[in-house]
Amino acid sequence: MYILSGQQTILNFKCDSSRSVAALIEGFTDEESYIFYNMFQIYRYPQVSYNSQNLYMSHPVQYPYFYRTVPSEFHLCAAIGKLLKYFGWKWVSITSTNDESSMKAAQILREVIEWNGGCIKFHETIPHHSLITKSQLYKIIKSIHESSTVNIIYLNKNSISFQEFLMNLHLQKTTGTIYITINEPEMMRELLLISRMKNNTFIFVPYKNVIPNFLKFIREVKPFWLASDIFGKDWWEYLCDSRCPKNIKRDCNFIYKNNTFTHCINTNFGNSYSVYNAVYAVAQALHDMIMSDSGNGTTWIRENKNFFYSMSWKLHRYLRNLHFKNGLGEELYMDKNGDLATGYSILNLIIFPEWEWKYEVIGHYNPHAPPGQDLIIDEKAIIWENSLTQIPPQFRCTPSCHRGYRKLPKQGQPICCYDCIQCVEGEISNQTDMDTCITCPDDQWSNQKRDACIPKVITFLTFEEPLGIVLTFISMFFFLVTAVILGIFIHYRHTPIVRANNRHLSYILLISLMLCFLCSLLFIGYPEDVTCILRHTTFGIAFSIALSSILAKTITVVTAFQATKPGSKLRKWMGSRVSVSVVLCCSLIQIVFCFLWFFIAPPFPYLNMRSEIRSILIECNEGSIVAFYCVLGYLGFLAIISFIVAFLARNLPDSFNEAKYITFSMLVFCSVWISFIPTYLSTKGKYMVVVEIFAILASSAGILGCIFLPKCYIILLRPQRNSKKELKKM
Known part of the structure; x- marks a missing residue:
């Protein structure tokens, strides 16, 4: 109040103009900064704090006259979250004081941790304005030491229970745990002597730097300069302690030893850097304002000074837009909240033998840096606890799920x-x-x-695999057997049993069966455009010729029986021309279907990736399903017609009647293809091709065996029966 009024007795009245205030640079606690702000804002004095990180005061609208040279607690929460994410620590416990700002910060910290995929095991609070009870203290400490978590100690350093809590916490014998704190605890030598502290503590403090010539100044300071400051004089005398670092230890003509020498382990001396920047910031803002108001370098006369002192609120505009270099050459500026754009240093408390210790800077966090460059960690500078089995340690509720x-x-x-x-x-x-x-x-x-x-493994039915070899062998075997039978029929073409029922139809049927056996080979091997088209069209046309030949043979049987009746007009339909015409007409219809199939949507190679889970099946896609079923349906139609006609003519008394054999062959053919349909639909992969080949071979072999083997038996083994006389007895 003396500073504001310029006198000691009269409040709210300014008597001494020489003591007018341009700005206030203060080091109050968080609560004090908030309380005094309500008074300072009446006069619109800029309030520049070098200590308060109060979370609530980073609002330029609600607190337009508040500035600070330390970052807000909001950035502190983000910094802790970044460190946890960097090391992959996801299982966390939080202990905080119950003051409003700390509770809000703990809530933000919880959100940051959960956003990064972490979880909070528990959140305990200790009283801020009163002493913590023994039961509360032991309960919290027990929870911390029984949980395998990263322990964040988010305590307001002005809390009454702060030092007591830390001392009791470190007195516990624990291994394999990590602490993260937001303050440099004022360690006493007695605490280290009786405690079991380990290298397991990370501390977040506002960024600090060594001020030029400051170390020289504190070594050479004169005692009478500190006459009015009792604590300052003691602090200066402590620098004679032999345990102080050389860069700050004073040369004294006496040996001074004290149990407390906090400043000796802190080479940056508390808030000195923040104070330094606060003074530079206000001075630079004043300079900018003066130069702006003085025009082109006019003289700064007494009248201008008086006007300036009465208009100190104008300083805010220059503080808000401040951008300057401090004495260290660092580029500094105020952000939109009125906070100096700076960050945090991350310290590692290192314990040495003989209970010596120091703070080692192992990283920095700058919230104003580009993404990915805001957190910098020097892992080589970290000294981990010796008992840790994994470095860096991992803190999880559940161990990591491995790949797979x-x-x-x-x-x-x-x-x-x-x-x-x-x-x-x-x-x-x-x-x-x-x-x-x-x-x-x-x-x-x-x-x-x-x-x-x-x-996936590309699979198809190959000629090299056992199944392909067997099917190829069977196809070639039946092809050769059919060729031999054709040779036998040609050699014995003049015998009655060959001439019976039109030998030309027998030749056509045998040749078509040879094609059927050969076309099965098209289903083996790598499917290509040509093979996909040929395998279906060749199969359809060859079988249609075979079935047309069988139908013509059946019609020939019926016609021959009817023509033997007196006065029958069917005699003129007897002969090879009619039979060949039936074969050509029936086959031509199938050829038309195949050509339409080829021009509308022909078959093509297709990579089937879903039939087999571990392999890709290369198969022939039918293209037009309608055309495919038309081809198969037409074959079925010919087979059924042939079967019906042959079945009706099976008991005809003609000696040259082979309707019985045709009936059996069509029965085998229909049985094979009827059973083929469900089997084909129930198989997958290359086995579908195997089923299709088997159906072709089985039906072709059935026709060959039922129609031609009995005749071959008579021709080769019972030649005496191959005569008109013997055939009439049959």
Whole structure:
């Protein structure tokens, strides 16, 4: 009040103009800064704090006259969150004082931790304005030491219980835990002597730097300069202590030793750097205002001074837009909240043998730096506790889920507590602690460990594999057998049994069966455009010729029986021309279907990635499904017509009747293809091709065996029966 009024007796009245106030630079506590602001704002005095980090006062609208040269607690919460994320610490406990600012900061800290995927094990509070009870103290300390968490001690250093809590906390014998605090505790030598402190503490303090010539000044300061400051004189005498660093130790003609020498372990001397910047900031703002009001360098006369002192509120505009260099050459400016754009230093409390200790700067946090460059950690400078089994240590409710596994949250537990389950087939996790597994692309599949997608194996029915070799052998065997039978029929073409029922139809049928056996080979090997088109069209046309030949044979049987009746007009329909015409007409219809199929939507090679989970099947896509079923349906139509006609003619008394054999052959053919449909639809991959080949071979072999083997038996083994006389007895 004396400073504001210029006198000691009269309040709210300014008597001494020489003591007019331009700005107030203060080092109050958080609460005091808030209380005194309400008085300073009446006169619109700029209030520049070098100590208060009060979270609530970073609001330029509510607190337009408040400035500070230390960062807000909001940035402190972000800095702690960044450090936790850097080391991957996700299991955290918080102890804070119950003052309003600390509680708000703890809430923000909780949100930051949870945003980064961490969890809060517990949040305990200790009283700020009163002593903590023994029961409260032991309860909190027990909770801290029983939990494998990173312990954030967010205590207001002006709290009554601050020192007592820290001392009792460090008296406990603990290993494998980490503490993060926001203040440099004023350690006493007795505390170190009786405690079991370890290298496990990180401390966040506002950024500090060594002021030029400051160390020289404090060594050479004269005692009478400190006559009015009792604490200052004691502080200066402490510098004679032999344990002080050389750069600040004074040369004294006596040996001074005291149990408390806090400033000796702090080379930056508390708030000195912040005070230094506060003075520079106000001085620079005053300079900018004076130069602005004085125009082009006019003389700063007494009248201007009086006017200036009565208009000190004008200083705010220059403080808000302040950008200057301090004596260290650092570029400094005020941010939009009126806070100096600075950050935090991260200290590591290092304990040496013989209970010596020091603070080591192991990192910095600058909230105004570009993203990714705001947090800098020098891991090599960190001294970890010897008992740690893992460096840096890990703090989690649940150990990390390794690659190939994903997290499954536990019911009723924080999100950090989970079970690890392996990804299902076709999915992977290529990082630790993944929430969900990644589905592999269609052309890839998960490996056995489920941590990488590998290309699927390309599969198709090859000639080299055992199944392909067997089917090829069977196809060629039946092809050769059919060729031999054709040779036999050509050699014995003049015998009655060959001439019966039109030998030309027998030749056509045998040749078509040879094509059927050969076309099965088109289904083996790498599918290409040509092979995909040929395998279906060749199959359809070859079988239509075979079935047309069988139908013509059946019609020939019926016609021959009817033509033997007296006066029958069917005699003129007897002969090879009619039979060949039936074959050509029936086959031509199938050829038209195949050509339409080719021009509308022909078959094409297709990569089937879904039939088999671990492989890609190269198969022939039918193209037009309608055309495909028309081709198969037409074959079925011919087979059914042939079967019906042959079945009706099976008991005809003609000696040359082969309707019985055709009936059996069509029965085999229809049985094979009827059973083919459900079998084909129930198989996957290359085995679908195997089923199709088997159906072709089985139906072709059935026709060959039922129609031609009995005749071959008579021709080769019973030649005496291959005569008109014997055939009439049959």
